[in-house]
Each structure stands twice: as structure tokens, then as C-alpha cells.
Amino acid sequence: MLYNLSNWNKLTEDQRNYVCYHQKLTQPFIEKHWNDLTEEQRNSACTNQKLTQAFITKHWKKLINLQRDYVCCSQKLTQAFVSKHWKKLTEHQRDLIYEYQKLTPSFMEQLMSGNIPKRVFIPTKTMRYIDMDFEEF
Incomplete structure (x- = not known):
């Protein structure tokens, strides 16, 4: 199942968890929503999404x-x-x-x-x- 990411703000937390784990997200999308992600969603992004070196460097300390x-x-x-x-x-x-x-x-x-x-x-x-x-x- 693929969720429409343009409706990100309307997705439930469980749906967002699913998206972060199973759907391929673009780097701009991850960057835009990073501060709003839960710890579980960030864990999934760190594991299952392709993060750029610039993004990793920017957020490493946090x-x-x-x-x-x-x-x-x-x-x-x-x-x-x-x-x-x-x-x-x-x-x-x-x-x-x-x-x-x-x-x-x-x-x-x-x-x-x-x-x-x-x-x-x-x-x-x-x-x-x-x-x-x-x-x-």
C-alpha cells in the first residue's frame, strides 16, 4: 500500500510509521518533515531511507x-x-x-x-x- 505523501499532515501516526519504513522518501521530503517525525519514524528513516552525507552531517549531533x-x-x-x-x-x-x-x-x-x-x-x-x-x- 502506498500513501499519498502530499497528504502527509492528514496521515495518522501509524500510517506515517508505515511510510517511513516502507515507502521510498526523497531527501527534500525527509528534510522538510524531519523535525516533526517521532523517534520511531526517525529510526525507520535512518535505517530504510537513503540519507545524503550532507543530511547525516547536519543532524548527527542531534x-x-x-x-x-x-x-x-x-x-x-x-x-x-x-x-x-x-x-x-x-x-x-x-x-x-x-x-x-x-x-x-x-x-x-x-x-x-x-x-x-x-x-x-x-x-x-x-x-x-x-x-x-x-x-x-
Whole structure:
């Protein structure tokens, strides 16, 4: 059964729970309604919806640990995100990342050793030179 999402405000809580769990929701829809979702609906969104890295980063601090657990095993996380949050993750969340995120062996080794790489800022001008193929000149 698919519910008409344009009638979101008219759906009962049970219907909204069903939608968050079973229907594919767009990122703009999730963003628009995130603050109005119940804890159960957010849990379902963290598990069953495809959340963008930008959305996860924006809401990470406000997620409860269970929702963070769901994100760690159900969402695709970047190495930059994992590196930034690694020290504050629970042991369980770290285990979930090891198990469910497709990390490179070298990155996993860095995480396990505590040698988490810092992102180095390269100015745009420098990047332009790095990307140039000097053989064309």
C-alpha cells in the first residue's frame, strides 16, 4: 500500500510509521518533515531511507545513539565523516562501521591504530596546478 505523501499532515501516526519504513522518501521530503517525525519514524528513516552525507552531517549531533547505530550500518559514510567522528563513536558504532562500511584495508588499519588522517586543505589555485597536464603546453 502506498500513501499519498502530499497528504502527509492528514496521515495518522501509524500510517506515517508505515511510510517511513516502507515507502521510498526523497531527501527534500525527509528534510522538510524531519523535525516533526517521532523517534520511531526517525529510526525507520535512518535505517530504510537513503540519507545524503550532507543530511547525516547536519543532524548527527542531534541523533540519539540508536539512530547513530542505524546510520553506521545502513547509510554510506565517507572516510572524511568517519575520520571526523571516530573518537566520539561508541565501541558498538565502531564495530558497525568495521562490519558494514566498505572501508579500505589501509583506512581500517589507520582507524585501529588511532592514526586517523587529518584532511589537508589545498587551496583552489594549487588544485588547478595539480590537475593540469603540463605535457599539453
